[in-house]
Amino acid sequence: MDMDRLVCLGIITSPHGIKGAVKIKTFTEKPENIFSYGELINGDESYKIDSMSIIGGNLVIATFNGINSRNEAELLRNKKLYATQDKLPELDNENEFYHNDLIDMEVKLENNESYGYVKSVHNFGSGDILEILVTSTKKNIMLSFTQEIFPHINVKKRYIVLSIPEFVD
Template sequence: MVKNTENRLCLGVITGAHGIRGQVRIKSFTADPEQLTAYGALSDAKGDKVFKLTVNGQSKGQLIAKIKGVNDRNAAEDLKGQELFIERSRLPAPDEEEFYHADLIGLAVETIDGEAYGTVKAVHDFGAGDILDIKLTSGKGAMLPFTKETVPTIDLDAGKLVVNPPVETEAKADEEDVSEEKQA
Protein backbone atom coordinates (compact mmCIF):
# COMPACT_ATOMS: atom_id res chain seq x y z
CA MET A 1 0.00 0.00 0.00
CA VAL A 2 1.36 3.38 -0.97
CA LYS A 3 1.14 5.92 1.85
CA ASN A 4 1.08 9.69 1.42
CA THR A 5 3.04 11.85 3.87
CA GLU A 6 2.37 15.39 2.66
CA ASN A 7 4.46 15.67 -0.53
CA ARG A 8 6.15 12.31 -0.14
CA LEU A 9 4.97 8.89 -1.28
CA CYS A 10 6.02 5.59 0.25
CA LEU A 11 7.35 3.35 -2.52
CA GLY A 12 8.48 0.40 -0.43
CA VAL A 13 9.43 -1.04 2.92
CA ILE A 14 12.51 -2.95 4.07
CA THR A 15 11.32 -6.34 5.29
CA GLY A 16 14.60 -7.72 6.61
CA ALA A 17 18.21 -8.64 6.02
CA HIS A 18 19.42 -10.86 3.17
CA GLY A 19 22.68 -12.68 3.74
CA ILE A 20 25.60 -11.51 5.87
CA ARG A 21 27.01 -8.63 3.79
CA GLY A 22 24.38 -6.00 4.54
CA GLN A 23 21.87 -6.61 1.76
CA VAL A 24 18.18 -6.07 2.51
CA ARG A 25 14.86 -7.46 1.26
CA ILE A 26 12.41 -4.80 0.11
CA LYS A 27 8.71 -5.03 -0.62
CA SER A 28 8.21 -2.60 -3.49
CA PHE A 29 4.87 -0.80 -3.91
CA THR A 30 5.64 0.32 -7.47
CA ALA A 31 3.77 -1.18 -10.43
CA ASP A 32 7.06 -2.63 -11.68
CA PRO A 33 9.07 -3.56 -8.57
CA GLU A 34 12.37 -3.10 -10.41
CA GLN A 35 11.49 0.60 -10.90
CA LEU A 36 11.80 1.30 -7.15
CA THR A 37 14.99 3.31 -7.66
CA ALA A 38 14.21 4.71 -11.11
CA TYR A 39 13.42 8.18 -9.78
CA GLY A 40 16.43 8.60 -7.50
CA ALA A 41 17.46 8.03 -3.93
CA LEU A 42 14.80 7.15 -1.40
CA SER A 43 14.51 8.53 2.13
CA ASP A 44 12.69 8.16 5.41
CA ALA A 45 9.27 9.81 5.88
CA LYS A 46 10.73 13.17 6.90
CA GLY A 47 13.41 13.19 4.21
CA ASP A 48 16.18 13.40 6.81
CA LYS A 49 17.82 10.04 6.11
CA VAL A 50 18.67 9.17 2.48
CA PHE A 51 19.03 5.58 1.27
CA LYS A 52 21.10 5.03 -1.87
CA LEU A 53 20.01 1.63 -3.13
CA THR A 54 21.42 -0.71 -5.71
CA VAL A 55 18.94 -3.44 -6.63
CA ASN A 56 20.71 -6.76 -7.12
CA GLY A 57 17.77 -9.01 -7.94
CA GLN A 58 14.58 -10.53 -6.60
CA SER A 59 13.71 -13.39 -4.31
CA LYS A 60 10.24 -14.64 -3.37
CA GLY A 61 8.54 -11.54 -4.77
CA GLN A 62 10.81 -9.07 -3.01
CA LEU A 63 13.78 -7.04 -4.18
CA ILE A 64 17.26 -7.75 -2.90
CA ALA A 65 19.24 -4.53 -2.58
CA LYS A 66 22.44 -3.08 -1.21
CA ILE A 67 22.24 0.22 0.67
CA LYS A 68 25.31 2.43 0.64
CA GLY A 69 26.86 2.40 4.12
CA VAL A 70 25.13 -0.78 5.29
CA ASN A 71 27.87 -3.40 5.34
CA ASP A 72 26.80 -6.21 7.67
CA ARG A 73 23.75 -8.22 8.62
CA ASN A 74 23.22 -6.41 11.94
CA ALA A 75 23.03 -3.01 10.24
CA ALA A 76 20.64 -4.48 7.64
CA GLU A 77 18.43 -6.02 10.36
CA ASP A 78 18.24 -2.64 12.12
CA LEU A 79 16.47 -1.25 9.02
CA LYS A 80 13.64 -3.81 9.12
CA GLY A 81 10.32 -1.95 8.86
CA GLN A 82 11.92 1.20 7.42
CA GLU A 83 9.57 2.73 4.87
CA LEU A 84 11.17 4.23 1.76
CA PHE A 85 9.79 7.53 0.46
CA ILE A 86 10.34 9.80 -2.51
CA GLU A 87 9.32 13.38 -3.23
CA ARG A 88 6.07 13.27 -5.18
CA SER A 89 7.39 15.91 -7.61
CA ARG A 90 10.01 13.39 -8.82
CA LEU A 91 7.34 10.98 -10.05
CA PRO A 92 5.60 11.31 -13.41
CA ALA A 93 2.02 12.53 -13.46
CA PRO A 94 -0.37 9.60 -13.78
CA ASP A 95 -2.00 9.10 -17.16
CA GLU A 96 -5.70 9.74 -17.65
CA GLU A 97 -7.71 7.07 -15.82
CA GLU A 98 -4.65 6.24 -13.66
CA PHE A 99 -4.20 7.18 -10.02
CA TYR A 100 -1.59 6.89 -7.33
CA HIS A 101 -3.03 4.77 -4.55
CA ALA A 102 -2.09 7.49 -2.05
CA ASP A 103 -4.47 9.88 -3.85
CA LEU A 104 -7.39 7.49 -3.32
CA ILE A 105 -6.83 6.78 0.38
CA GLY A 106 -9.04 8.99 2.51
CA LEU A 107 -11.50 9.87 -0.25
CA ALA A 108 -15.16 9.97 0.69
CA VAL A 109 -17.18 7.24 -1.00
CA GLU A 110 -20.77 7.65 -2.07
CA THR A 111 -23.17 5.51 -4.06
CA ILE A 112 -24.42 6.37 -7.53
CA ASP A 113 -27.61 7.54 -5.76
CA GLY A 114 -25.59 10.16 -3.87
CA GLU A 115 -25.78 8.44 -0.48
CA ALA A 116 -22.76 8.39 1.82
CA TYR A 117 -21.14 4.94 1.68
CA GLY A 118 -17.84 5.29 3.55
CA THR A 119 -14.18 6.24 3.19
CA VAL A 120 -11.32 4.60 1.25
CA LYS A 121 -9.08 3.07 3.90
CA ALA A 122 -6.55 1.33 1.62
CA VAL A 123 -5.94 0.01 -1.87
CA HIS A 124 -4.71 -3.58 -2.19
CA ASP A 125 -3.51 -5.72 -5.07
CA PHE A 126 -3.61 -9.42 -4.25
CA GLY A 127 -2.73 -10.37 -7.82
CA ALA A 128 -6.07 -10.08 -9.62
CA GLY A 129 -6.27 -6.30 -9.80
CA ASP A 130 -6.70 -3.43 -7.38
CA ILE A 131 -9.22 -3.72 -4.54
CA LEU A 132 -10.59 -0.75 -2.57
CA ASP A 133 -10.74 -1.37 1.18
CA ILE A 134 -13.60 0.84 2.38
CA LYS A 135 -14.66 1.69 5.91
CA LEU A 136 -18.43 1.84 5.58
CA THR A 137 -20.49 4.54 7.28
CA SER A 138 -21.88 1.74 9.47
CA GLY A 139 -18.37 1.16 10.82
CA LYS A 140 -18.02 -2.18 9.04
CA GLY A 141 -15.64 -2.78 6.17
CA ALA A 142 -16.07 -3.74 2.53
CA MET A 143 -13.72 -4.56 -0.28
CA LEU A 144 -14.72 -3.57 -3.79
CA PRO A 145 -12.95 -4.23 -7.08
CA PHE A 146 -11.39 -1.05 -8.45
CA THR A 147 -13.00 -1.32 -11.89
CA LYS A 148 -14.82 1.20 -14.07
CA GLU A 149 -18.05 -0.74 -13.51
CA THR A 150 -17.81 -0.63 -9.71
CA VAL A 151 -16.17 2.81 -9.48
CA PRO A 152 -17.60 4.84 -12.36
CA THR A 153 -16.51 8.27 -11.07
CA ILE A 154 -13.40 9.55 -9.29
CA ASP A 155 -13.23 13.25 -8.48
CA LEU A 156 -9.96 14.01 -6.72
CA ASP A 157 -10.71 17.75 -6.64
CA ALA A 158 -13.97 17.10 -4.79
CA GLY A 159 -12.30 14.47 -2.59
CA LYS A 160 -14.71 11.68 -3.43
CA LEU A 161 -15.40 8.67 -5.57
CA VAL A 162 -18.70 7.15 -6.58
CA VAL A 163 -19.32 3.43 -6.32
CA ASN A 164 -21.87 1.05 -7.71
CA PRO A 165 -21.34 -1.80 -5.23
CA PRO A 166 -22.25 -5.31 -6.33
CA VAL A 167 -25.45 -6.54 -4.68
CA GLU A 168 -23.62 -9.45 -3.02
CA THR A 169 -21.35 -7.00 -1.13
CA GLU A 170 -24.35 -5.37 0.53
CA ALA A 171 -25.99 -8.76 1.14
CA LYS A 172 -22.81 -10.05 2.83
CA ALA A 173 -22.67 -6.99 5.11
CA ASP A 174 -26.33 -7.63 6.05
CA GLU A 175 -25.53 -11.29 6.80
CA GLU A 176 -22.69 -10.20 9.10
CA ASP A 177 -25.08 -7.88 10.95
CA VAL A 178 -27.57 -10.74 11.44
CA SER A 179 -24.78 -13.09 12.56
CA GLU A 180 -23.55 -10.57 15.14
CA GLU A 181 -27.09 -10.06 16.45
CA LYS A 182 -27.46 -13.83 16.96
CA GLN A 183 -24.22 -13.96 18.94
CA ALA A 184 -25.29 -11.11 21.22
Protein backbone atom coordinates in the same frame (compact mmCIF):
# COMPACT_ATOMS: atom_id res chain seq x y z
CA MET B 1 -0.33 19.98 -5.84
CA ASP B 2 1.17 19.43 -2.40
CA MET B 3 4.88 18.72 -2.94
CA ASP B 4 5.28 17.11 0.49
CA ARG B 5 2.89 14.26 -0.25
CA LEU B 6 4.67 10.98 0.18
CA VAL B 7 4.09 7.95 -2.01
CA CYS B 8 5.06 4.51 -0.72
CA LEU B 9 7.31 2.87 -3.33
CA GLY B 10 8.13 -0.30 -1.43
CA ILE B 11 8.58 -2.11 1.85
CA ILE B 12 11.70 -3.84 3.17
CA THR B 13 10.66 -7.42 3.87
CA SER B 14 13.86 -8.97 5.22
CA PRO B 15 17.66 -8.89 5.31
CA HIS B 16 19.44 -10.78 2.53
CA GLY B 17 22.85 -12.32 3.11
CA ILE B 18 25.41 -11.10 5.63
CA LYS B 19 26.66 -7.82 4.11
CA GLY B 20 23.63 -5.59 4.76
CA ALA B 21 21.53 -6.23 1.65
CA VAL B 22 17.75 -6.22 2.00
CA LYS B 23 14.83 -7.69 0.10
CA ILE B 24 12.28 -5.05 -0.97
CA LYS B 25 8.75 -5.60 -2.22
CA THR B 26 8.21 -2.77 -4.70
CA PHE B 27 4.96 -1.00 -5.51
CA THR B 28 6.35 0.66 -8.63
CA GLU B 29 5.10 -0.24 -12.10
CA LYS B 30 8.46 -1.88 -12.87
CA PRO B 31 10.51 -3.10 -9.89
CA GLU B 32 13.69 -1.36 -11.09
CA ASN B 33 11.91 2.02 -10.95
CA ILE B 34 12.37 2.15 -7.17
CA PHE B 35 16.02 2.98 -7.95
CA SER B 36 14.99 6.02 -10.06
CA TYR B 37 13.75 8.47 -7.44
CA GLY B 38 16.87 9.25 -5.44
CA GLU B 39 16.83 8.93 -1.68
CA LEU B 40 13.91 7.09 -0.18
CA ILE B 41 12.39 8.30 3.07
CA ASN B 42 11.01 6.66 6.21
CA GLY B 43 10.21 9.23 8.88
CA ASP B 44 13.36 11.20 9.64
CA GLU B 45 15.61 8.61 8.00
CA SER B 46 16.57 8.50 4.35
CA TYR B 47 18.12 5.68 2.36
CA LYS B 48 20.16 5.82 -0.82
CA ILE B 49 20.17 2.61 -2.87
CA ASP B 50 23.73 1.75 -3.90
CA SER B 51 22.99 -1.37 -5.91
CA MET B 52 19.98 -3.43 -6.81
CA SER B 53 19.04 -6.62 -8.60
CA ILE B 54 15.59 -7.83 -9.58
CA ILE B 55 14.70 -11.28 -8.28
CA GLY B 56 11.30 -11.56 -9.94
CA GLY B 57 7.85 -10.08 -9.90
CA ASN B 58 7.93 -7.08 -7.65
CA LEU B 59 10.93 -8.13 -5.52
CA VAL B 60 14.42 -6.67 -5.56
CA ILE B 61 17.58 -7.16 -3.52
CA ALA B 62 19.19 -3.82 -2.68
CA THR B 63 22.09 -2.43 -0.73
CA PHE B 64 21.84 0.96 0.97
CA ASN B 65 24.63 3.43 1.53
CA GLY B 66 25.77 3.00 5.16
CA ILE B 67 24.08 -0.37 5.85
CA ASN B 68 26.93 -2.89 5.93
CA SER B 69 25.87 -5.84 8.11
CA ARG B 70 22.99 -8.26 8.49
CA ASN B 71 22.31 -6.81 11.97
CA GLU B 72 21.89 -3.30 10.52
CA ALA B 73 19.71 -4.70 7.72
CA GLU B 74 17.55 -6.59 10.25
CA LEU B 75 16.63 -3.25 11.87
CA LEU B 76 15.10 -2.16 8.55
CA ARG B 77 12.62 -5.07 8.38
CA ASN B 78 9.04 -3.89 7.57
CA LYS B 79 10.12 -0.27 6.97
CA LYS B 80 8.15 1.41 4.21
CA LEU B 81 10.12 3.43 1.68
CA TYR B 82 8.64 6.68 0.41
CA ALA B 83 9.44 9.35 -2.17
CA THR B 84 7.85 12.76 -2.40
CA GLN B 85 5.18 12.85 -5.10
CA ASP B 86 6.94 15.71 -6.92
CA LYS B 87 9.80 13.27 -7.76
CA LEU B 88 7.41 10.86 -9.48
CA PRO B 89 6.34 11.11 -13.10
CA GLU B 90 3.30 13.19 -14.01
CA LEU B 91 0.35 10.96 -14.77
CA ASP B 92 -0.91 11.05 -18.35
CA ASN B 93 -4.64 10.67 -18.02
CA GLU B 94 -7.49 10.98 -15.57
CA ASN B 95 -7.68 7.19 -15.13
CA GLU B 96 -4.23 7.12 -13.52
CA PHE B 97 -3.52 8.03 -9.91
CA TYR B 98 -1.25 7.19 -7.02
CA HIS B 99 -2.59 5.16 -4.09
CA ASN B 100 -2.16 8.09 -1.74
CA ASP B 101 -4.51 10.12 -3.99
CA LEU B 102 -7.28 7.78 -2.81
CA ILE B 103 -6.74 8.33 0.93
CA ASP B 104 -9.56 10.46 2.43
CA MET B 105 -11.43 10.39 -0.90
CA GLU B 106 -15.22 10.36 -0.53
CA VAL B 107 -16.95 7.10 -1.42
CA LYS B 108 -20.34 7.55 -3.11
CA LEU B 109 -22.93 5.00 -4.07
CA GLU B 110 -24.13 4.76 -7.66
CA ASN B 111 -27.17 6.89 -6.73
CA ASN B 112 -24.70 9.65 -5.67
CA GLU B 113 -25.46 9.12 -1.96
CA SER B 114 -22.43 9.56 0.31
CA TYR B 115 -21.28 6.24 1.81
CA GLY B 116 -17.97 6.96 3.53
CA TYR B 117 -14.29 7.72 3.02
CA VAL B 118 -11.24 5.77 1.91
CA LYS B 119 -9.21 5.25 5.08
CA SER B 120 -6.27 3.35 3.55
CA VAL B 121 -5.08 1.15 0.71
CA HIS B 122 -3.72 -2.31 1.52
CA ASN B 123 -2.09 -5.04 -0.50
CA PHE B 124 -1.64 -8.39 1.20
CA GLY B 125 -0.39 -10.06 -1.97
CA SER B 126 -3.49 -10.71 -4.04
CA GLY B 127 -4.31 -7.19 -5.22
CA ASP B 128 -5.19 -3.83 -3.78
CA ILE B 129 -7.85 -3.54 -1.10
CA LEU B 130 -9.52 -0.31 -0.02
CA GLU B 131 -10.36 0.14 3.65
CA ILE B 132 -13.45 2.32 3.86
CA LEU B 133 -14.83 4.10 6.91
CA VAL B 134 -18.60 3.81 6.52
CA THR B 135 -20.13 7.09 7.71
CA SER B 136 -23.48 5.65 8.90
CA THR B 137 -22.02 2.84 11.05
CA LYS B 138 -18.57 4.31 11.88
CA LYS B 139 -17.19 0.85 11.02
CA ASN B 140 -14.43 -0.01 8.57
CA ILE B 141 -14.95 -2.41 5.70
CA MET B 142 -12.38 -3.75 3.25
CA LEU B 143 -13.21 -4.29 -0.41
CA SER B 144 -11.15 -5.45 -3.38
CA PHE B 145 -10.13 -2.51 -5.51
CA THR B 146 -11.61 -3.78 -8.79
CA GLN B 147 -13.39 -2.13 -11.71
CA GLU B 148 -16.59 -4.04 -10.85
CA ILE B 149 -16.73 -2.83 -7.24
CA PHE B 150 -15.36 0.68 -7.92
CA PRO B 151 -16.53 1.51 -11.46
CA HIS B 152 -15.59 5.21 -11.45
CA ILE B 153 -12.97 7.43 -9.81
CA ASN B 154 -12.96 11.21 -10.10
CA VAL B 155 -9.53 12.33 -8.89
CA LYS B 156 -10.20 16.04 -9.53
CA LYS B 157 -13.46 16.14 -7.55
CA ARG B 158 -12.05 13.62 -5.02
CA TYR B 159 -14.68 10.90 -5.03
CA ILE B 160 -14.92 7.25 -5.95
CA VAL B 161 -18.11 5.40 -6.89
CA LEU B 162 -18.91 2.14 -5.09
CA SER B 163 -21.11 -0.55 -6.58
CA ILE B 164 -21.84 -2.47 -3.38
CA PRO B 165 -21.27 -6.23 -3.76
CA GLU B 166 -24.10 -8.47 -2.55
CA PHE B 167 -22.06 -9.81 0.38
CA VAL B 168 -21.87 -6.35 2.01
CA ASP B 169 -24.87 -5.35 4.11
